[in-house]
Amino acid sequence: MxxxxxxxxxxxxxFCYGVKRAVDTVVKLKKENPDKNVYILGELIHNHQVIEELGNFGIETINKFPQNGNGYCVVRTHGQTPEVFKQIQNAGFEVCDLTCPDVKKVQQKAIELVKEGYFLVIVGKEEHPEVAAIKANALQYGNKVLVSTLISDLEQHEQDLKEAKKVGVVVQTTQMLTTLNPIVEYLTSISKEIRVINTICxxxxxxxxxxxxxxxxxxxxxxxxxxxxxxxxxxxxxxxxxxxxxxxxxxxxxxxxxxxxxxxxxxxxxxxxxxxxxxxxxxxxxxxx
Ligand code: SF4
Structure with missing residues (x-):
């Protein structure tokens, strides 16, 4: 046998709660506003089937928004840069901000650290939209911001990091602890003062x-x-x-x-x-x- x-x-x-909240909210928005455009700037989630289903429901995924828009433009869970928020509004859209609360928290912590004079290190992938938004938010308040998941990248800025009075660390929400830990260890070895905020959701x-x-x-x-x-x-x-x-x-x-x-x-x-x-x-x- x-x-x-x-x-x-x-x-x-x-689905995590951030994604569920985003999908449910966008569907509710369209149901409540059947005559208005509902655009999502970038894929709401990384799943073709869901994007297609939303499209069939009249919710269009766009990569650039029309210059003269009407209706809603949805900001997805990854968040957006302050510049893009302005562009959406200037184009005439109402913003439906579905940035995950956990991502918002990283943005806020990054801003706080920069405002308090920390040299900010964002442990994440520079090209990831969530990281781009965190970085852009932080850069509004200071210019000492580095992004990487690799110690070798940070080593290239070792002198600047050593000279900084204090170094602050936040992490892309979906990173692994095994990526964060060695970076914290390295930064601890070269920094006068370090503050690590583990923002993995x-x-x-x-x-x-x-x-x-x-x-x-x-x-x-x-x-x-x-x-x-x-x-x-x-x-x-x-x-x-x-x-x-x-x-x-x-x-x-x-x-x-x-x-x-x-x-x-x-x-x-x-x-x-x-x-x-x-x-x-x-x-x-x-x-x-
Ligand atoms: S931050 Fe976490 S809870 Fe929020 S959307 Fe990303 S994975 Fe989901």
């Missing part, structure tokens, strides 16, 4: 801790979510440290991994913060088949 596989779904898989920390735990107890981890999503790729990186891991965007990709799935007795599933429950369900259904 074939052995039954055990499939375990993570407790913290799929609770939803991300819980998800990452759970993924690490599960990866230690399963032969295979399946991480479901967009390959463009920072928090999903971090989950895959974490799981890879402990066990065989595959990162898929939908159940269709499972076919490529039949061999490893067949060999694995205990399979754990986790998913990024922008992965809808419907996609997770389809992955489980296909595995169970």
């Amino acid at each position: 074939p052995e039954t596989k055990k499939i375990t779904l993570a407790k913290y898989a799929g 609770p939803s991300t920390s819980k998800r990452q801790e759970e993924a690490a735990q599960m990866a230690q107890n399963n032969d295979l981890m399946i991480v479901v979510g967009s390959k463009n999503s920072a928090n999903t790729t971090h989950l895959a990186d974490i799981c890879t440290e402990f066990t065989s891991t595959i990162h898929i965007e939908s159940e269709k990709e499972l076919d490529k991994y039949q061999e490893i799935i067949a060999k694995s007795q205990n399979i754990g599933i986790t998913a990024g913060a922008s992965t809808p429950q419907s996609i997770i369900d389809k992955v489980i259904d296909k595995l169970e088949d």
